[in-house]
Amino acid sequence: MISEPFSSGSTLFHCSDARVKVIGGTVLSLVLATTTSFAVAMIGFLFTSLLLLISRPSPGLILKRIATVNIFTLFLLFSLPLTYGGADIVQLQYFQISLDGMRIACLIAIKTNGILFCFLALLATSSTVSLGHALERLRLPRKLVFLLLFSYRQLFVIHQEYLRLHRAAQLRAFTPSNSLHTYRTYSHLFGMTLVKSWNRAERVHQAMILRGFDGRLIPLKQPQLRKSDYLLLASLLLISLILAGFSLNNPV
Amino acid sequence: MNYETPPLLRLCNISYSHPGTSASLLQDINFSINREHVGLIGPNGCGKTTLFQLIMGLLKPDSGTILLEGNAVTKSRDIKKLRRKLGFLFQHSDDQLFSPTVLEDVAFGPLNLGLSPDDARDVSVQTLEQLGLKDFEGRITHNLSGGEKKLVALATILAMKPQLLLLDEPSNNLDPATRERLIEILRGLDLAHIIISHDLDFLAATCTTLYTVQDGSLQRCEQKQVHSHEHIHPYGDYPHQHGT
Structure with a gap:
């Protein structure tokens, strides 16, 4: 099973309906993604940091996630000031540092982290299965939801098949090297994984239709919206609206 | 076999060959079952599992008819009806x-049959209890042992209240205790079943009639014969019991 380390807990977000979190999270992250204002991005970032604090994730895991995403922003922070150009340029020994580039890179970093925090606080606090069902109840095409739920489930199965084959190869003294034999072995491993997963998927599909499956996954839990859910949705939408308003009035 | 009412399931002249091969795997199979406990034996690759797949409508026979309660199963609506009445336990659980959890998996069938989530949950919990799997609801299916997986798979089928069970090598890879438990469960169920197995003791304990698939045809085995054979196992010099 792919682990979902943030999905268990008892905070406000863990107890809220996944539909509310999907809508709120999408709107808020859209506002953050489209803003060009430094101030709005910063306020949004602070707000989503607050959301993340409320969801009380384990610090070690959260730092790891943040680090992964920020490898990308670090790359931009280094490259954009050197390559962006523009009018404001500071000469630093051999390098020409573009202040506009610096500004853009910082804006991207703040926005990226803001959106990341928003998703970690709102979406990661639901299991993939309940997110899938929430999307279905939000009228997303059933086939897409089914694809999401089953890819999530089967990815793990495919990985297990691959590991089993890989172990079998290792047990027969296979050590990867830069040789044709290695490439051929890996291509066989991938090919066999594909074939085995296909067969497996076919058998699982048979098991499903034998038990009356007709394309619709019916969730066992049918969550009802509570007052607190409406309140959370209203506040998330209100904050997004205010941020969007500011963003339109202060484009820089 | 004569019945006043048509038998639950009847196969008439079913033939099947794998696509791309000319030789028939199954040839003119005639068979009917109502409330019997039937065992099916035969060498690997002789078509036992294929026969189950034909019955369940997963494969289409080259010729012949399948009748459910006297009505030919032809349209997809008939196949759906048949699948409600017959439960197929796969060889590999x-x-x-x-599904991620045991409860969700057992409730999958009842939900598809149109039960409300509450009713589906009740039926699932009840079925799990019936199989001695109380408190298994929240367990992750992937983390179950082989024996537990087999019993949960059986629960997923029983939760749909079938009238006939098709069990494909159910005692494979089970430890003696779980095997015994499965025998007890099958004997306790008031359901017809067909069991594919190579485990003759298991079949003797759970079935009243034996069939074998030989050269593509289904043949009824003779009644039990008393016989003796030599065998060896640890502690054999102590008085002990064999099978049932």
């Missing part, structure tokens, strides 16, 4: 369990 891993193929049958695909």
Whole structure:
């Protein structure tokens, strides 16, 4: 099973309906993604940091996630000031540092982290299965939801098949090297994984239709919206609206 | 066999060959079952599992008819009806369990049959209890042992209240205790079943009639014969019991 380390807990977000979190999270992250204002991005970032604090994730895991995403922003922070150009340029020994580039890179970093925090606080606090069902109840095409739920489930199965084959190869003294034999072995491993997963998927599909499956996954839990859910949705939408308003009035 | 009412399931002249091969795997199979406990034996690759797949409508026979309660199963609506009445336990439980938790997996069938989530939950919990799997609801299916997986897979089928069970090598890879438990469960169920197995003791304990698939045809085995044979196992010099 792919682990979902943030999905268990008892905070406000863990107890809220996944539909509310999907809508709120999408709107808020859209506002953050489209803003060009430094101030709005910063306020949004602070707000989503607050959301993340409320969801009380384990610090070690959260730092790891943040680090992964920020490898990308670090790359931009280094490259954009050197390559962006523009009018404001500071000469630093051999390098020409573009202040506009610096500004853009910082804006991207703040926005990226803001959106990341928003998703970690709102979406990661639901299991993939309940997110899938929430999307279905939000009228997303059933086939897409089914694809999401089953890819999530089967990815793990495919990985297990691959590991089993890989172990079998290792047990027969296979050590990867830069040789044709290695490439051929890996291509066989991938090919066999594909074939085995296909067969497996076919058998699982048979098991499903034998038990009356007709394309619709019916969730066992049918969550009802509570007052607190409406309140959370209203506040998330209100904050997004205010941020969007500011963003339109202060484009820089 | 004569019945006043048509038998639950009847196969008439069913023939099947794998696509791309000319030789028939199954040839003119005639068979009917109502409330019997039937065992099916035969060498690997002789078509036992294929016969189950034909019955369940997963494969289409080259010729012949399948009748459910006297009505020919031809349209997809008939196949759906047949699948409600017949439960097929796969050889590999891993193929049958695909939901994250045991409860969700057992409730999958009842939900598809149109039960409300509350009713589906009740039926599932009840079925699990019936199989001695109380408190298994929240367990992750992937983390179950082989024996537990087999019993949960059986629960997923029983939760749909079938009238006939098709069990494909159910005692494979089970430890003696779980095997005994499965025998007890099958004997306790008031259901017809067909069991494919190579385990003759298991069949003797759970079935009243034996069939074998030989050269593509289904043949009824003779009644039990008293016989003796030599065998060896640890502690054999102590008085001990064999099978049932």
